[in-house]
Amino acid sequence: MATRIALGIEYDGSRFLGWQTQPGGGTVQDALEIALSGVADAPVRVTCAGRTDRGVHARAQVVHFDTAAERPDAAWVRGVNAMLPEAMAVLWSQRVAQDFHARYSARSRAYRYVLVNRPVRPALAARYAGWHHAPLELDAMRKAASLLLGEHDFSAFRAAECQAKSPVRTLLAIGIERDGDRIEFRMRANAWLQHMVRNIVGTLVYVGKGRHPPQWAGELLDSRERALAAPTFGPEGLYLEAVEYEPRWNIPMPEVGRTALPAES
Secondary structure (H helix, E strand, O other), rough: EEEEEEEEEEOOOOOOOOOOOOOOOHHHHHHHHHHHHHHHHOOOOEEEEOOOOOOOOOEEEEEEEEEEOOOOOHOOOHHHHHHOOEEEEEEEEEEEEEEEEOOEEEEEEEEEEEEEOOOOOOOEEEEEEEEOOOOOHHHHHHHHHHOOEEEEEEEHHHHOOOOOOOOEEEEEEEEEEEEEEEEEEEEEEEEOOOOOOHHHHHHHHHHOOOOOOOOOHHHHHHHHHHHOOOOOOOOHEEEEEEEEEEEEHOOOOOHHHHHHOOOOO
């Protein structure tokens, strides 16, 4: 009988062509399945908590897979890591019940967007942070962010090619903090639409630089028109920080994912 195993993984999204497998390879899923198949000595297919686009990073992606191979838990961590490219690593491995599902069992997913806010573009952080040259007003962005909290139709913040059946999502928490020339946007929702985080960041930046007042964010939400919103911010600054599950699954969760990040008004 097959055993279901959950893994926590981290990866540098700048080294991969996104999460989802492609015929030519080069994705996170491709690399992980090759390594797992090597340890299992049989084909392995994985399911993730949330697909990430090309260039998006993950500190705590969660996946599950089924295997008939009997291996010690350490083999699914150290053994797999020995076969993975250096830009990806398995953090932990855990046997789970057959009805656990990395995607459908998740209660929420937390993301962080890192933005360098200074006149000149970053060099060292070019693959790991977004950039905006004009000064940004945090209070205005926080007021705008607070209008997005709760359950809404987020059609104005979804990609045109988004395949989600419903645009309704619940934004549970959002926070914005500055440290020197670095601004971090932290968001947690029950689920996300394609490009939703990056589109929210783009809208908040428009507010922060004074192009629109904070209430514009609420007007966009009500309009449900993507064409009216700000451009999508680049993927470089986006990190999947944590995936939350019910305690009964006993899935490890980073401390950042447990922290409420309410928007300030």
